[in-house]
Amino acid sequence: xxxRLPISPQVFAIFTALITEKIGIHxxxxxxxxxxxxxxxxxxxxxxxxxxxxxxxLRYDPAGGAEIDALTDALVVSExxxxxxLAQLEVTIAEFIAPRVAAGERPRIWSAACASGEExxxxxxxxxxxxxxxxxxxxxxDISARALARARxxxxxxxxxxxxxxxxxxxxxxxxxxPDRVTVSAELQRAIDWRRINLLDATEVAALGQxxxxxxxxxxxxxxxxxxxxVVSNLSGALxxxxxxxxxxxxxxxxxxxxxxxxxxxxxxxxRKAER
Ligand SMILES: C[S@@+](CC[C@H](N)C(=O)[O-])C[C@H]1O[C@@H](n2cnc3c(N)ncnc32)[C@H](O)[C@@H]1O
Numbered sequence: 001x002x003x004r005l006p007i008s009p010q011v012f013a014i015f016t017a018l019i020t021e022k023i024g025i026h027x028x029x030x031x032x033x034x035x036x037x038x039x040x041x042x043x044x045x046x047x048x049x050x051x052x053x054x055x056x057x058l059r060y061d062p063a064g065g066a067e068i069d070a071l072t073d074a075l076v077v078s079e080x081x082x083x084x085x086l087a088q089l090e091v092t093i094a095e096f097i098a099p100r101v102a103a104g105e106r107p108r109i110w111s112a113a114c115a116s117g118e119e120x121x122x123x124x125x126x127x128x129x130x131x132x133x134x135x136x137x138x139x140x141x142d143i144s145a146r147a148l149a150r151a152r153x154x155x156x157x158x159x160x161x162x163x164x165x166x167x168x169x170x171x172x173x174x175x176x177x178x179p180d181r182v183t184v185s186a187e188l189q190r191a192i193d194w195r196r197i198n199l200l201d202a203t204e205v206a207a208l209g210q211x212x213x214x215x216x217x218x219x220x221x222x223x224x225x226x227x228x229x230x231v232v233s234n235l236s237g238a239l240x241x242x243x244x245x246x247x248x249x250x251x252x253x254x255x256x257x258x259x260x261x262x263x264x265x266x267x268x269x270x271x272r273k274a275e276r
Pocket of ligand 1: 022024076077078079080081084112113114115116119142143144197198216217218248
């Protein structure tokens with residue numbers, strides 16, 4: 001039985017253009033075999049005997065949209081874990097969320113590519129620690145339906161706790177840790193409005209309304225600069241005046257030429273939209 005379909009440079013080129021257009025993920029020429037392997041799994045499962053036929057199905061068949069969703073699940077890197085880059089979240093809540101609650105507002109936070117949900121659940125724990133959980137609106141989204149299903153289930157593998165340090169003391173109240181699984185409290189799950197959003201889709205993003213804080217960490221690295229620029233402009237449009245965008249600690253928006261200004265607060269960097 002064939003376990004892999006050949007991928008010519010031409011077929012690789014049309015697939016990478018399609019994937020960049022629909023999902024945003026960028027592939028270099030050196031990724032041809034890797035991508036060919038992933039595409040082959042899906043194509044063979046659907047009974048195609050050439051990747052070109054699979055491409056035409058994805059691009060032109062009425063059922064192609066649903067298959068793009070399944071392919072998305074197969075292509076995205078959903079690497080995440082609880083308490084990742086924690087200081088950035090702590091400082092942001094202290095500096096940009098707590099003062100707004102104190103001023104009588106109901107601020108909104110969006111974890112914009114949350115994978116299986118450990119990031120927004122960490123944010124929810126930090127808010128709860130400060131007594132802010134019911135005073136803030138917390139939205140979490142991802143493009144991957146499979147990752148979101150894991151997030152909604154609230155049960156994680158042991159790798160969900162793989163940060164270098166032991167879990168912070170405050171986590172004990174919210175996480176039930178067994179050798180083979182980590183279960184999150186239903187109260188935290190319910191505090192989050194889980195959505196499926198493609199960050200490339202300006203209409204979907206705009207429909208979420210405006211946020212005081214958008215957390216979009218460790219996703220722009222998978223995009224080409226032009227795509228990242230487009231996503232950052234969508235996200236900037238969804239920030240209130242003075243609102244902040246967080247990206248991963250190894251990511252920078254400066255080379256993209258964003259209108260947001262980079263500010264250092266308590267040792268962490270945020271990108272801030274101008275006050276009116
Ligand atoms: C490496 S995870 C990052 C998770 C989390 N933000 C963190 O830092 O731990 C990247 C996530 O970006 C999502 N993603 C990729 N392309 C996307 C797109 N066009 N729209 C929304 N999410 C996307 C993937 O599905 C994946 O779950």
